[in-house]
Amino acid sequence: MSGRRVLAIDAGQSGMKVRLDVDGAREDLVFRGIHTGGPLLPQLARVVHETQERVGGTLDVVSAGISGLTDRDADADALLTLVRDAGVRGALLAHDSTTSFLGALGDRHGAVVAAGTGVVTLAVGARAIARVDGWGWIMGDAGSGYWIGREALESVMRAYDGRGPQTMLTEAALARWPDLSQAYMALQADADRVRIVASLAVDVARAADAGDAVAEAISVRAARELAHSARTAIGRVRTGAEPVAVCAIGGVFGSATLRGAFEDAIGADGEDFRVVAPQGVGIDGAVALAGLSPTHPLTAAVHRAGVV
Known part of the structure; x- marks a missing residue:
């Protein structure tokens, strides 16, 4: 045409x-x-x-x-x-x-994990497609920016109470809420709370790459959630043992720690899943x-x- x-x-x-x-x-x-x-x-x-x-x-x-x-x-x-x-x-x-x-894979078979504030995974096989997650911050979006930010805030408050280890993430929270004892009230009252929570994913990435153990653990858990979604979606459409291209896009994958853990988790069990760069957006x-x-x-x- x-x-x-x-x-x-x-x-x-x-x-x-x-x-x-x-x-x-x-x-x-x-x-x-x-x-x-x-x-x-x-x-x-x-x-x-x-x-x-x-x-x-x-x-x-x-x-x-x-x-x-x-x-x-x-x-x-x-x-x-x-x-x-x-x-x-x-x-x-x-x-x-x-x-x-x-945008990422064109007409190739494979899976794309798009992780920003939320996350959704789509796999395409020879005859079928499978969507995994993308169910929003209340009941899904495992491994997303919001998920990471929520994990960060819980870790900060555990450290504040003495229930968990100290973490560099406390500094990031204090920059937003100088009185941590009142942070939960301010956040719940803010109409922009989902974006605010998700914005902490950047601080988690920075702290993880600097060696903060709490941030590293959050990043690895997020990576495993994202890889689990990708592997699940692929399993629903794959018809043989052919290699499968996996593309990871979105701001969450800007974390070197998370991305490395995602690539490790994707290749677990000897599966021939290959992480490839996106060809477009x-x-x-x-x-x-x-x-x-x-x-x-x-x-x-x-x-x-x-x-x-």
């Missing part, structure tokens, strides 16, 4: 990356992130219309990977109705685990979504409407 104007959207809570791709020529834009307190589809439609105002011309296809996409919001027909006036003839919506996979995957083969296993995870 040469010459069609594909508008790709990588929609996250911290920002929406947009790429207009026409026969290899591209324009990249950034918009404010998803507001989770409001309806999703009008927010995507606003981005489509604002992009059209900036670049001009009609748009043929909108292809979006969306953080935390639920079945309730995955209504491609409804989105198409909202953007038909921009000339759009087709719409594709997918969970960002799908577009993260396509989420916005690249949102672009690839528009060209996904009908026979690709990930096609079943994409919501479509119109001419795509």
Whole structure:
């Protein structure tokens, strides 16, 4: 479908990356992130219309990977109705685990672990796909930035009480809450508490790499959780003993201690799982979504409407 104007959207809570791709020529834009307190589809439609105002011309296809996409919001027909006036003839919506996979591994088989504030793992085999975790900070996201930050805070308060060993992480907590006895009240009252807790993952990484035993232990536990998710997902789609590519993306893997422990855990039991570098990022995957083969296993995870 040469010459069609594909508008790709990588929609996250911290920002929406947009790429207009026409026969290899591209324009990249950034918009404010998803507001989770409001309806999703009008927010995507606003981005489509604002992009059209900036670049001009009609748009043929909108292809979006969306953080935390639920079945309730995955209504491609409804989105198409909202953007038909921009000339759009087709719409594709997918969970960002799908577009993260396509960005990182393209059409290869394997698994992608995307770990930032939250975490989700997606494995793709010859005939099936498997998603593991991505269930949010209340009931999942094992090994994520939030999970690491929560472990750090518990360790700090154990040290404060005398129930656990001293740790460099106490300094990081004191920088945020000078009176640790009141920290829990301030944090519970803060509407931004999930991001704040997750931000401590950076301090854990720094302390672990500096040799702090508590931070090292947290990092290793997180790595093992992430590797367990990857190995579980692969086990659900693997049909033989072929080597499997594993891609680890997201800020959590910026920790040298955690990344090393993850690579060790992935290769446990002699499994031929190979950690590889990503070939691209989420916005690249949102672009690839528009060209996904009908026979690709990930096609079943994409919501479509119109001419795509």
